[in-house]
Structure formats: structure tokens, C-alpha cells
Amino acid sequence: MKRVVTDSFFDGVVGTLRRDEPLARYTSMHVGGPADLFFEIDDPADLPLLLSRCATEALPWIVLGRGSNLIVRDGGLRGLVIRLGRGFAGLRVDGPHVVAGAAVRVSQLLAEVERAGIGGFDFLTEIPAEVGGLIAMNAGIPGCEMRDVVESIVVADAFGARTVEAWAIGFGYRRVGLPPSSVVVEATLRGWPREPAAIRSDIDSRRARRRATQPTDAPNSGSMFKNPPGDRAGRLIDAAGLKGTSRGAILVSTKHANFFVNKGGGSARDVLALVDLVRDRVKAQFGVNLEPEVHVIGEDE
Ligand SMILES: Cc1cc2nc3c(=O)[nH]c(=O)nc-3n(C[C@H](O)[C@H](O)[C@H](O)COP(=O)(O)OP(=O)(O)OC[C@H]3O[C@@H](n4cnc5c(N)ncnc54)[C@H](O)[C@@H]3O)c2cc1C
Structure with a gap:
């Protein structure tokens, strides 16, 4: 059921409120219905107040990064989407350390570490994410992930903000154990001195390698499934003969079988139908259960 809250819910929290905001424009797959409430919060200091109001009113919320790992169902999201605004986009270098706000984009981060001569972050090339989303997903590539570069993070919840050291974050394969109902606000990352060239x-x-092997020319969500132990989801999907299979306007990429692309006007229903089809066929053919890497949120239409 649609959640109605008055504007006064946001009193004292600096930011911009939009109602019934279409989420397709905020996700890299370009699918999904509207959020009842969409609030871009400007100042990290206001986040605990906003989260405590959500707790008091039992208003469900989710924090959105660049939406590159999110599929929003076509009926949209009942509750609040929190987007981190300009106060979360600070970036400074301190020796081999980079202190980055959760809303810093990968492109910004890479430009800054190159300028400052800090190595260790090139594995993030072409991941269209923000620092908060990178941490929440422990994003990475085989052999390198966020766990390797994070020293500590600052998280906020309804009670305030605090620092969590890397060892206490609970990094796993494309998941982390963040404290419940918390938002990553900032991260201290560690690299090493390296020539900018x-x-x-x-x-x-x-x-160049990404562009040669991944469908960079159409909306997608990166890898749809996690790699099963000892194998690659893309290899299994390809071996099952599923490249090019489609549901509506959503297609298993012919370039990389673990990417689904939106040829234009696709729906979340099509994405999820294709996810089911691919899982069933891979299970039937190879006995392997593929687990989605993307997070699916919201309601059906
Ligand atoms: C073309 C393409 C290539 C990709 N390549 C890779 C790759 O090589 N490796 C890889 O790991 N992933 C890859 N991805 C997937 C995706 O970019 C990553 O999962 C990324 O970490 C998601 O970041 P985001 O900012 O877009 O987060 P979102 O998709 O917006 O959110 C993802 C999850 O993180 C949570 N979240 C976001 N911000 C915060 C925060 N501040 N605090 C707490 N929780 C938060 C959200 O609630 C959600 O549950 C790729 C995606 C695309 C489209």
C-alpha cells in the first residue's frame, strides 16, 4: 500500500523531496516503477534524524547508489528511497589513503588517485558505481575486491554515526555484513604510491578489455548472477545455449552471457522472467543453482 507522509516528516533534514519518482531513470537497467518518496539528502549530519523518523513511523527505506546493481519491480517501491547528495561527495587524499564520501563516483575516484599517484584502484575501471554501493556489494573482479582496499568506513543509523574498521565489516562474495539499518557515509581506502602514467x-x-568483452552499448546491470564455486555463471549460460535468448525487450547479451541488456522499453517483469528461465535451464542442464547478484526490490505491477 502506498505510504503517505506529510512534508513535515522531513523537517530539519536538508534535501530535496520528490513524490512518485520513477526509478527506471536511476537504475542502469532502466526498468522499474516509481518510489512513493524519493529524498536526496544533502548533509550527512542529518542522516540519523531521518533514519530515526523512519524507525518511529515504521517507514521502509532503501539507500540508492548509482543503481547499477538494482532491479526495481514495475510496481515501484512503497516507502522511501534515500539518495546521497552533495555533502556525501567529498574526496581527499592523505598519503596512500583516500577518504571518499559514499556518493563519490568511481570515475571521480579513479581520476583523483591517478592524479595523486596512488595505485591499487584500477580494478574498479568501468564499474558504474558510487563508493557506498561498492562497499555494500564488496564489488570487485576475480582476485581484487573492495575488501582489499578498505581500511574503515563510517556508517550512520538512527542513533548516530560511527567508524567501523575493515575487519569488523564482514566482507563476503558480493555482500557485506553492515550493521542493521545503516548507511555507508564515508570510506577510508588504502592504496600505494605509483606513477600516474x-x-x-x-x-x-x-x-579496452571491458569494452571488447562486455555489452557497454546498452543498458544493463553488470553480472546478473554470482559465479558459482569453481565456475563462471557466464560460461554455464553460454554452454546452455542461452546467448541471445529474450523476454520482451530484455536479452541475454550475445557478447557476455552473464549480462542481460535492455534493448529499449524493457520491463522488470521481463528481466525477472529471463532470470527464471536462465536459472531453470542451467539447473536442468548442469545441476548448478545460479544465485542472482543483482538486488531485486519493490512490488510487481
Ligand atoms: C556495466 C556494469 C559493469 C559492472 N561491473 C562490475 C564488476 O566488475 N564488479 C562488480 O562487483 N560489480 C559490477 N557491476 C555491478 C555494480 O556496479 C556493483 O554491484 C556496484 O557495487 C553497485 O554500486 P551502486 O552505487 O550502483 O549501488 P546500487 O546498485 O545503487 O545499490 C546496490 C546495493 O547497495 C546498497 N547501497 C548503495 N549505497 C549504499 C550506501 N551508501 N550504504 C549502504 N548501502 C548502500 C543498495 O541499497 C543496494 O542494496 C557492474 C554493473 C554494470 C552496470
């Missing part, structure tokens, strides 16, 4: 060269070659 060497950093640039690694970024360029990773970008």
Missing part, C-alpha cells in the same frame, strides 16, 4: 596505462587496458 602506470596507473593510466592499467586503466586504459582494463577499459
Whole structure:
């Protein structure tokens, strides 16, 4: 049921409120219905107040990064979507450390570490995410992930903000154990001194490799499934003969079988129908259960 809250719910919290905001424009797959409430919060200091009001009113909420790992169902989201605004986008370098706000984009982070001569972050090349989303997903590539570069994070919940050291974060494969109902506000990352030209060269070659092997020309959500132990989801989907299979306007990429692309006007229903079809066929053919990597939120239409 649609949640109605008055504007006064946001009193004392600086930011911009939109109602019935279509979420398709905030997700990289470009599908999904509207959020009842969409609030871009400007100041990290106001976050505990907002979260405590949500707790008091039992208003469900979710924090949105770049939406590159989210499928929103077509009926949209009942409750509040919190987007982190300009107060969360600070970025500073301190020796081999980078202190980045949760809303810093990967492109910004890479430009800054290259300029400052800090190596260790090129594995993030072409991941269209924000720092908060990178941490929440322990994003990475085989052999390198956020766990390797995070020293500590600052999280906020209804009671305030606090620092959590890396060892206490509970990093796993494309998941983390953040404290319940908390939002990543900032991260301290650690790299090492490196020549900017060497950093640039690694970024360029990773970008070229990605563009050659992934469908960068159509909306998608990156890897749809996690790799099962000892294998790759893309290899199994390809071996099951599913490249090019479609549901509506959503297609299993012919370039990389673990990417689904939106040819235009696709729906979340099509994405989820294709997820089911691919899982069933891979299970039937190879006996392997594929687990989605994307987070699916919201309600059906
Ligand atoms: C073209 C493409 C390539 C990709 N390549 C890779 C890759 O190589 N490796 C990889 O791991 N992933 C990859 N991805 C997937 C995706 O980019 C990552 O999962 C990324 O970490 C998601 O970040 P985001 O900011 O978009 O988060 P969102 O998709 O907005 O959110 C993802 C989850 O994180 C939560 N979240 C977001 N911000 C915060 C915060 N501040 N505090 C707490 N929780 C938060 C959300 O609530 C949600 O549950 C790719 C995606 C695309 C589209």
C-alpha cells in the first residue's frame, strides 16, 4: 500500500523531496516503477534524524547508489528511497589513503588517485558505481575486491554515526555484513604510491578489455548472477545455449552471457522472467543453482 507522509516528516533534514519518482531513470537497467518518496539528502549530519523518523513511523527505506546493481519491480517501491547528495561527495587524499564520501563516483575516484599517484584502484575501471554501493556489494573482479582496499568506513543509523574498521565489516562474495539499518557515509581506502602514467596505462587496458568483452552499448546491470564455486555463471549460460535468448525487450547479451541488456522499453517483469528461465535451464542442464547478484526490490505491477 502506498505510504503517505506529510512534508513535515522531513523537517530539519536538508534535501530535496520528490513524490512518485520513477526509478527506471536511476537504475542502469532502466526498468522499474516509481518510489512513493524519493529524498536526496544533502548533509550527512542529518542522516540519523531521518533514519530515526523512519524507525518511529515504521517507514521502509532503501539507500540508492548509482543503481547499477538494482532491479526495481514495475510496481515501484512503497516507502522511501534515500539518495546521497552533495555533502556525501567529498574526496581527499592523505598519503596512500583516500577518504571518499559514499556518493563519490568511481570515475571521480579513479581520476583523483591517478592524479595523486596512488595505485591499487584500477580494478574498479568501468564499474558504474558510487563508493557506498561498492562497499555494500564488496564489488570487485576475480582476485581484487573492495575488501582489499578498505581500511574503515563510517556508517550512520538512527542513533548516530560511527567508524567501523575493515575487519569488523564482514566482507563476503558480493555482500557485506553492515550493521542493521545503516548507511555507508564515508570510506577510508588504502592504496600505494605509483606513477600516474602506470596507473593510466592499467586503466586504459582494463577499459579496452571491458569494452571488447562486455555489452557497454546498452543498458544493463553488470553480472546478473554470482559465479558459482569453481565456475563462471557466464560460461554455464553460454554452454546452455542461452546467448541471445529474450523476454520482451530484455536479452541475454550475445557478447557476455552473464549480462542481460535492455534493448529499449524493457520491463522488470521481463528481466525477472529471463532470470527464471536462465536459472531453470542451467539447473536442468548442469545441476548448478545460479544465485542472482543483482538486488531485486519493490512490488510487481
Ligand atoms: C556495466 C556494469 C559493469 C559492472 N561491473 C562490475 C564488476 O566488475 N564488479 C562488480 O562487483 N560489480 C559490477 N557491476 C555491478 C555494480 O556496479 C556493483 O554491484 C556496484 O557495487 C553497485 O554500486 P551502486 O552505487 O550502483 O549501488 P546500487 O546498485 O545503487 O545499490 C546496490 C546495493 O547497495 C546498497 N547501497 C548503495 N549505497 C549504499 C550506501 N551508501 N550504504 C549502504 N548501502 C548502500 C543498495 O541499497 C543496494 O542494496 C557492474 C554493473 C554494470 C552496470
